[in-house]
Amino acid sequence: MFDKTRLIGATALTVALLGGTAASAQTAGTxxxxxxxxxxxxxxxxxFPGFQAEMENLCPDCTVIYQNANADVALQQQQFNSAITQGAKVIVLDPVDSSAAASLVQLAQSQGVKIIAYDRPIPDVPADYYVSFDNEAIGQAIAESLVAHLEETGVPKDVGGVLQINGSPTDAAAGLIRDGIDxxxxxxxxxxxxxxxxxxxAPPKAQEWTSGQITRFGDEIVGVVAANDGxxxxxxxxxxxxxxDPVPPVTGNDATNAALQLIIAGDQYNTISKPSEIVAAAAAQVAVQxxxxxxxxxxTTLYDTPSQLFVPVVVTRENIKEEIFDTGIASAEDICTGRYAEGCAELGIE
Known part of the structure; x- marks a missing residue:
């Protein structure tokens, strides 16, 4: 298991920070x-594993409903309505469409159901709480990291430029990441x-668009600021x-296993370490309260919603061992397979 205390740093995830009584809660509910x-x-x-584990720890008699909408707004609405029908008193919602989610918040609150916005904010109607990493800080961090790398490697500023690949236009968190990148x-x-x-x-959409830009700009592309690892x-x-060859430096975000392998291989320049278990555990603590x-x-407050925003960490090949493997976020057994074994050995990851 990874060391939560070390990773969270100044925004330490403690029961005291969120009010101090969640760990002793005995109330059951859905x-x-x-x-x-x-x-x-x-x-x-x-x-979900992080959320479920913390719920079992804090409220073993609680019932947890898990659903994934697979990027379908209508399906998420059905799942939301079903959760209320099944007696959910708190809904942790990561919306497919941040604007469309406003009506879900209003529906829930009219029936006394509390809403925790998760990862993606809901700007139009205040939820009861918002838990996330600081998305704007993520965008700014990956972009500044890329700029510093380009400067350090002597890439001229008067020739060519960078591509910017943002996230979904229906995701308010993607908008915050974009603002940070800007x-x-x-x-x-x-x-x-x-x-x-x-x-x-969708990664295939990003690939298709990038292919067109390669045809359009060729070797004028000196880097890519991509908003997530996909x-x-x-x-x-x-x-x-x-x-x-070589691929221009490309940023990312989420520290997925595939991205960690690409960084080790030298194909991706950076990512953001934000173990989802940390935010999920915080959401569980808030839910129980x-x-x-x-x-x-x-x-803090974001979009008129009481909020807990955790600080992201930029990961490159230079600090991947310390930030990812030494902390136990990922293991060499899972990452250092096949063609990535050589890179891991170079970095002392074992």
Whole structure:
């Protein structure tokens, strides 16, 4: 297991931070955990297991409902209605469409059901709480990391530029990441050649768009700021299919196993370490407090919603061993397979 205390740092995940009484809660109830899509493997592999484990720890008599909408707004609404019908008193919602989710929040609150916005905010109607990593800080961090790398490697600023691959246009969190990327690129001196909002965060869409930009700009592309590891993987696949060698530095976000392997191989430049289990555990603590009729404390407010935002960590080949493997977020057994074994050995990952 990874060391949560070390990873969270200044925003330490403690019961005291969220009000101090969740760990002693005995109230039983039904809580729903509704996730948005299957384009990323994180929800089944990390978010839900982390949420379920913390719920079992804090409220063993509680019932947990888990559903994934597979990027379907109508399906998520059905799942939401079903959760209420099954007696859910708290719903943790990561919306497919942040705007469409406003009506879900209103419906739930009219029936006394509490809503925890998770990962993606719901800007139009305040939820009861919001738990996430700081998405704007993520975008700015990956962009600034790329800019620093380009400067350190002597890439000129007056020739070519970067591609910007954003997330889904229906995801408010993607908008925050985009804003952060913009801030990280502003005044960098590097031109943004073209920008794309990726429908449903789908890697094939990012790959298709990047292929077109390679045809359009060729070797003028000096780097790619991709908003997550899936879109980064799509971009990298496009460069490889076009025979581009080496692949320009590409950013990412989520520290998926595939991205960690690409970083080790030198195909992806960076990602963001944000173990989903941390945010999921925080959401479980808030859920139990809301079940008990308590008011969780908040360190900030976003979209008029009390919020807990955790600090992201940029991971590159230089610190991947320390941040990912030494902390137990990932294991060499899972990552250092096949063609990645040589890279792991170079980095002392074993």
């Amino acid at each position: 809580v729903a955990f509704l996730m948005p899509d299957q384009a990323s493997t994180r929800y089944e592999e990390h978010d 801030a990280g690129l502003d005044n960098s001196g590097y031109t943004t050649l073209a920008e794309y909002d990726t429908p449903d965060w 879109t980064a993987g799509g971009a990298i696949a496009a460069f490889k299919a076009a025979g581009v 809301l079940l008990n009729g308590e008011t969780p404390e908040a360190e």
